[in-house]
Amino acid sequence: MFGIGFTSDNDVVNEIKQGNEKALVTLYKQNLGAIKKFVLNNSGTIDEAQDVLQETLIAVWQNIAKPEFLLNVKLSTYMFSIAKNQWYKQLKKKTRFKVVDVSVTENFRADEAPMLIYDTKIVCDYVNKLDETCKRLLMYFYFEGLDMNTIAEQMGFANSDTVKSKKYQCFKKLENSVKEHFEKDDFI
Amino acid sequence: MKSEIDKIYLIDRFLKGELSGLPLDEFKNKMRTDKEFAQEVESQKAIIEGIKMARREQLISIIKSQRTPETNTILSKASKIKESENTFKIPPPIKAEPDTEIKEFKLRPNYNNWHFAVAAVLLSILGFYFIFGYYIPHQKLEVAYQDSLEAQNNNLVNNQEKESETTDKPLNNDGIEKNDSLKQNQQLVQIAQVDSLKIEKDTKISETLYSVAAFETITPDGANTNTNVLTGETNDDLRVSNVRKVKGTSVKVEFWQSVVNFKGYKLNGNKLLLFDIKRDENVNLKFLDNQLYLKKNGYYYKLNGSETFETYKKETNIEIIKTLESN
Structure with a gap:
């Protein structure tokens, strides 16, 4: 199926549901022109168009990966509608930043967003240090939102219980290394 | 351990927003009363955010590998970042971190393809050689050849006109007409000069219309056959033949000088090229039994009609030579 390209929208959706990243490349190539044109025609730059496309792809990827996702329109139409929303959101943000004072913004953010216990970037580094199976399993579960059965099927585990157990092990492994890192920091 | 797995799973469900009703109320209540539990929820949330970020970066790197770097966009991005830094103190978005590194692209020669360069150079040399070493000189040669052909045609036309004027002129004793155009034709040198290029061709020295005498042998029945009385055999060597003069024919003779010193002739109808x-x-010409003979330097040469050029062949038949000599 791969190598030549996907024949239909359903193929792309199925491949995304299985976590095949080549589908992402196909989506990128298929929608680059239309989204770029849209952003450029709406007072955006080429670079902003690339960013919008990137965000759209991530959003589409996450949405399609969900087990309950059903494609009712053409995939390109679906992509385009998400890209439009992404760009309008960005435009709104642009105008808001122009009128809102810096200090106000900082205060607002401090109040609204609760501080996380661990720095996300550091956690991210430790995720990348995990072995491939653990990394993939945790990503499939938390980012794509795949259920245990689908993960078992994708990764060749015996059943969903095995996945649950493996996932716990991987999570604990990650948590311990992160904890260890921050405990060291506390001593310093 | 089972309870630990279930606890993490429960927190996952809460964070995903999958809890509702009583389980959700119980969960929230526990978070309020149990500080340690609340801490655990917060740390799990942070770890999940880290996992999501790692996956996101992974996908972004795949998308970025498809991007074609455009210098202007990189520059515009750089200027945009600078501008935003000066105007607003916005915390940099997490996703933008790997992006802020401005890639530098330098044009470097690719030495891996050196063989293509060598092939290109060789092809260029061949091309130049073909154009300047062969094509242009060949074109000039062709022009020169065309010019020489034209000159030759013009001369032939002139000669034909003059020939028609001279056909009525009287013949001298040898039967050779004194042609006035001889001097002109002697100067007919077919050398074309185009840009110092000379092409030398065969030269026509002169042409003359000969009135050639014709003879034929008469062999009376039985008169010239010697029969041996004893054996009854006939002896052809002893045959006696008579020759009589018949009506002569005009032959147009052209004298040529060959560039390659060709010695021969071409007889085509009544036109003879020597x-x-x-x-x-x-030189002298005679017909004997419809065969043309050329006398040159005391020798007779038999001339055969042909479309091609032939070399001179001496006549060796003594009978024929005697017959030609006696008439």
């Missing part, structure tokens, strides 16, 4: 005959050389 090569390598000097101007002062005494």
